[in-house]
Amino acid sequence: xxxxxxxxxxxxxxxxxxxxxxxxxxxxxxxxxxxxxxxxxxxxxxxxxxxxxxxxxxxxxxxxxxxxxxxxxxxxxxxxxxxxxxxxxxxxxxxxxxxxxxxxxxxxxxxxxxxxxxxxxxxxxxxxxxxxxxxxxxxxxxxxxxxxxxxxxxxxxxxxxxxxxxxxxxxxxxxxxxxxxxxxxxxxxxxxxxxxxxxxxxxxxxxxxxxxxxxxxxxxxxxxxxxxxxxxxxxxxxxxxxxxxxxxxxxxxxxxxxxxxxxxxxxxxxxxxxxxxxxxxxxxxxxxxxxxxxxxxxxxxxxxxxxxxxxxxxxxxxxxxxxxxxxx
Amino acid sequence: xxxxxxxxxxxxxxxxxxxxxxxxxxxxxxxxxxxxxxxxxxxxxxxxxxxxxxxxxxxxxxxxxxxxxxxxxxxxxxxxxxxxxxxxxxxxxxxxxxxxxxxxxxxxxxxxxxxxxxxxxxxxxxxxxxxxxxxxxxxxxxxxxxxxxxxxxxxxxxxxxxxxxxxxxxxxxxxxxxxxxxxxxxxxxxxxxxxxxxxxxxxxxxxxxxxxxxxxxxxxxxxxxxxxxxxxxxxxxxxxxxxxxxxxxxxxxxxxxxxxxxxxxxxxxxxxxxxxxxxxxxxxxxxxxxxxxxxxxxxxxxxxxxxxxxxxxxxxxxxxxxxxxxxxxxxxxxxxxxxxxxxxxxxxxxxxxxxxxxxxxxxxxxxxxxxxxxxxxxxxxxxxxxxxxxxxxxxxxxxxxxxxxxxxxxxxxxxxxxxxxxxxxxxxxxxxxxx
Numbered sequence: 055x056x057x058x059x060x061x062x063x064x065x066x067x068x069x070x071x072x073x074x075x076x077x078x079x080x081x082x083x084x085x086x087x088x089x090x091x092x093x094x095x096x097x098x099x100x101x102x103x104x105x106x107x108x109x110x111x112x113x114x115x116x117x118x119x120x121x122x123x124x125x126x127x128x129x130x131x132x133x134x135x136x137x138x139x140x141x142x143x144x145x146x147x148x149x150x151x152x153x154x155x156x157x158x159x160x161x162x163x164x165x166x167x168x169x170x171x172x173x174x175x176x177x178x179x180x181x182x183x184x185x186x187x188x189x190x191x192x193x194x195x196x197x198x199x200x201x202x203x204x205x206x207x208x209x210x211x212x213x214x215x216x217x218x219x220x221x222x223x224x225x226x227x228x229x230x231x232x233x234x235x236x237x238x239x240x241x242x243x244x245x246x247x248x249x250x251x252x253x254x255x256x257x258x259x260x261x262x263x264x265x266x267x268x269x270x271x272x273x274x275x276x277x278x279x280x281x282x283x284x285x286x287x288x289x290x291x292x293x294x295x296x297x298x299x300x301x302x303x304x305x306x307x308x309x310x311x312x313x314x315x316x317x318x319x320x321x322x323x324x325x326x327x328x329x330x331x332x333x334x335x336x337x338x339x340x341x342x343x344x345x346x347x348x349x350x351x352x353x354x355x356x357x358x359x360x361x362x363x364x365x366x367x368x369x370x371x372x373x374x375x376x377x378x379x380x381x382x
Numbered sequence: 383x384x385x386x387x388x389x390x391x392x393x394x395x396x397x398x399x400x401x402x403x404x405x406x407x408x409x410x411x412x413x414x415x416x417x418x419x420x421x422x423x424x425x426x427x428x429x430x431x432x433x434x435x436x437x438x439x440x441x442x443x444x445x446x447x448x449x450x451x452x453x454x455x456x457x458x459x460x461x462x463x464x465x466x467x468x469x470x471x472x473x474x475x476x477x478x479x480x481x482x483x484x485x486x487x488x489x490x491x492x493x494x495x496x497x498x499x500x501x502x503x504x505x506x507x508x509x510x511x512x513x514x515x516x517x518x519x520x521x522x523x524x525x526x527x528x529x530x531x532x533x534x535x536x537x538x539x540x541x542x543x544x545x546x547x548x549x550x551x552x553x554x555x556x557x558x559x560x561x562x563x564x565x566x567x568x569x570x571x572x573x574x575x576x577x578x579x580x581x582x583x584x585x586x587x588x589x590x591x592x593x594x595x596x597x598x599x600x601x602x603x604x605x606x607x608x609x610x611x612x613x614x615x616x617x618x619x620x621x622x623x624x625x626x627x628x629x630x631x632x633x634x635x636x637x638x639x640x641x642x643x644x645x646x647x648x649x650x651x652x653x654x655x656x657x658x659x660x661x662x663x664x665x666x667x668x669x670x671x672x673x674x675x676x677x678x679x680x681x682x683x684x685x686x687x688x689x690x691x692x693x694x695x696x697x698x699x700x701x702x703x704x705x706x707x708x709x710x711x712x713x714x715x716x717x718x719x720x721x722x723x724x725x726x727x728x729x730x731x732x733x734x735x736x737x738x739x740x741x742x743x744x745x746x747x748x749x750x751x752x753x754x755x756x757x758x759x760x761x762x763x764x765x766x767x768x769x770x771x772x773x774x775x776x777x778x779x780x781x782x783x784x785x786x787x788x789x790x791x792x793x794x795x796x797x798x799x800x801x802x803x804x805x806x807x808x809x810x811x812x813x814x815x816x817x
Contacts, residue, residue: 120491121466122487122488122490122494123490202646206650208647209650313645314642314644314646315458315644315646316588316643316644316784317458317784319458320784323792324797335462339465339466340461340462340780342781345469347817
C-alpha cells in the first residue's frame with residue numbers, strides 16, 4: 055500500500071511539456087504494471103511447479119499409462135469410472151477422513167487451549183512458546199519411526215503400559231480404529247504446537263480493553279474465552295482448519311512409516327490405515343506401476359480436499375456468524 | 383504492511399531461486415565422462431556381499447571408484463525407487479540389482495536396459511545354470527537384460543538354544559531327520575509349542591507359505607501364480623492350494639509368531655529370540671546374521687528343508703541405458719557375476735552362486751558358516767543347487783503375490799477364516815492382475 059501512494063505522480067505534472075509527459079507516461083506504466091512484475095516470480099514458479107504438474111497429471115489420468123511403458127493409450131475417463139467403483143479406493147477415503155477427524159478436532163481444540171495458556175502472564179513465556187514448536191521441527195520420518203515402535207504389538211511401550219493397568223495388548227497395526235488412533239497421535243504430537251502458535255499470534259492482536267470491559271461486566275475467564283477470544287479468532291480458525299484439511303487429507307509419511315515390512319504401502323493386511331495418498335502410490339508405483347490410474351486417484355483426492363475444505367468453511371461461517379451477532 | 387509483504391515476497395523469491403539453482407546443480411553433478419576417474423554406482427537391496435570385491439576391483443582398475451547404495455534395504459522400498467529412476471531416465475545406478483520376481487516386469491520394457499548380448503555377453507552362457515541364464519533373457523531371446531548373481535536354495539535355520547529348551551535335538555542332522563515332510567514340521571512345531579519356551583516355532587506364515595509354494599510348484603507344475611502362457615491360475619494351480627492348506631495347518635496349530643515379515647517387529651523378534659525356526663533360502667543367512675546381531679553367533683544352525691528342493695529368490699545385475707559409463711558398468715557386472723565374484727559374495731554374505739563352476743569350487747563345497755555354528759553351508763545349499771527346478775513367473779507376479787500373501791497374513795492374524803482368506807486371495811489376485 056505504502057509503495058503505491060508514494061509512487062503516484064503529482065497531478066500537476068499533466069500540464070507540463072512533452073519531455074515530462076513522456077516521463078509521466080513511463081511513471082504511469084510503472085504504476086500500472088510494475089506490481090504485476092513484482093508478483094510474477096510467484097506465478098512463474100507456481101506455473102512451473104504447481105499448474106503444469108496439475109494439468110500433466112490430468113493428462114496422464116486419461117491414459118492407460120504403464121510407468122515404464124513406451125506409448126500410453128488414450129482411454130478417456132475410463133480410469134475415473136473404474137476408480138469410482140473401486141472398493142479399495144473408497145476404503146482409503148474413509149480411512150483418510152477418519153484419521154483426519156480424530157486427529158484434527160482434538161488437535162485444534164488442544165491448540166486453542168494451549169494458546170490461551172501461553173497468552174497469560176507466565177514466567178519464561180518465550181521458552182514455553184518455543185517449546186511447543188519443538189515437535190514440529192523434528193523430522194516426520196523420525197517421529198513416525200519412534201511412534202511405530204511405541205505402538206508395536208509385542209515390544210511397544212504403549213501396550214506395556216496398557217498391560218500394567220490390566221488391558222490386553224492391542225494389535226495397533228491390524229485393527230482399523232487402533233491404527234487410526236495411533237496415527238492421529240503422531241499427527242497431533244507434531245502439529246498441535248504449530249497451530250497453538252498461530253492462534254497465539256491472533257490472540258495477541260485482540261485489544262486488551264475488550265477483556266477489561268468484560269471483567270468489569272463480571273465475565274469470568276471461561277466466559278471471556280468463549281465470547282471474546284473464540285469469535286475474534288474466527289478468521290484464524292478458518293485458516294487453521296483449511297491448512298489442516300489440506301495436510302490431513304494428504305497424510306502419507308506417518309501412516310506409511312507406521313506400517314513397516316512387506317507391502318507397507320497397503321497400510322496393514324486389510325488396508326487398516328491406508329490413506330488416499332498411499333493408495334495413489336500403490337497404484338502409480340509398486341506393485342502396480344499404473345501411472346494413469348494413480349493420477350486419477352490424485353485428481354479425485356484434489357476434488358475431495360476442495361469439497362471438505364468448502365464444507366469446513368460453511369460450517370465455521372454458520373457457527374461463527376451466530377456468535378458474532380450476539381456480541382454486537 | 384506493504385513493506386513487510388514486499389520483504390517477504392523477496393525472501394520467498396530468494397528461497398525459490400536458490401531451490402531452483404540447487405536442483406539444476408544436482409542435475410549437472412556428473413563427472414567428466416572420459417579420461418578422469420569414473421565413479422560407478424551399484425544399487426542393491428539386502429546383502430549382496432560385494433564390499434571386498436569392490437575393493438579388489440578398484441585395486442585392479444585404477445581410475446574406477448565404486449559406490450554401493452541401498453545395502454540392507456528392503457526390496458519393497460528398492461523396487462519402486464528403481465522403477466521411478468528408470469521412468470524418469472535419471473537417477474539409477476550404473477549397475478542395478480533386480481530380484482527375479484521383478485525382473486519379469488522389467489523385461490516387458492527392455493528398452494530401459496543395455497542389451498548385454500551386444501557387448502559380447504553371449505560367451506558367458508556357460509558360466510550360469512541354464513535356467514538362470516534364460517531368466518535374464520527377454521521372451522523373444524534377443525535381449526539379455528541381466529546376468530545372474532545368486533539362487534535361493536532352501537533350508538531351515540533354527541535356534542539351538544530354543545530347541546534345547548523345548549527338549550528337541552539340536553544336532554543339525556538329527557533336526558533334519560525330524561521333518562522329512564511339512565506335516566512332520568507341523569508336528570515338531572506342536573511339540574515345541576507345548577513346552578512353552580516363550581518363543582514361537584516360526585516367524586511368519588507368509589515366509590513359510592512362499593517357501594512351500596515355490597517348492598511344491600518347482601516339483602510339480604513348474605509355475606506358481608501364472609502358467610507358462612501367462613494366464614492367471616491362482617485358483618486352479620494345485621500347488622498354490624496345497625501350499626495354502628499346509629500354511630493354514632501351521633497357523634491353526636498356533637506355530638507362527640505372527641511377526642509381519644521384514645517389519646520392525648520381525649527384526650526385533652530376531653534380536654529377542656522370539657521364534658525358533660525360519661524358512662531359510664541361502665541369502666536369508668545374511669539377513670539373520672544382520673538382524674540377530676553378533677550376540678546370537680553360534681546359537682543358530684541350519685537344517686534341511688522339509689519336502690525337497692525349491693528355490694526362492696535370487697537376483698540379476700543389469701545396466702540401465704541411462705548409465706553414463708556403460709562400458710565400465712558392464713565390465714563390473716561381468717566381474718561381480720563371474721564364478722570368482724559369486725564365490726567372493728558367498729563367502730561374505732552367503733548368497734548361493736548361480737554359476738555351476740562356482741558351485742563345484744572347493745571354496746564353496748567345503749565352506750562353513752561360523753555364525754551358524756560352523757554349519758557346512760556349502761554342502762547344505764550347494765548340493766541341491768544344480769538340480770534346482772525353477773518356477774516360472776508371470777507378468778504381474780509381484781502384485782499377485784502381494785495379494786495372496788496378504789490373504790495368508792489376515793488368516794494368520796485371525797482377521798479372516800481360512801475359507802474367507804482363500805476367497806480374498808483369488809479375488810484380489812484377479813483384481814491385481816487386471817490393474
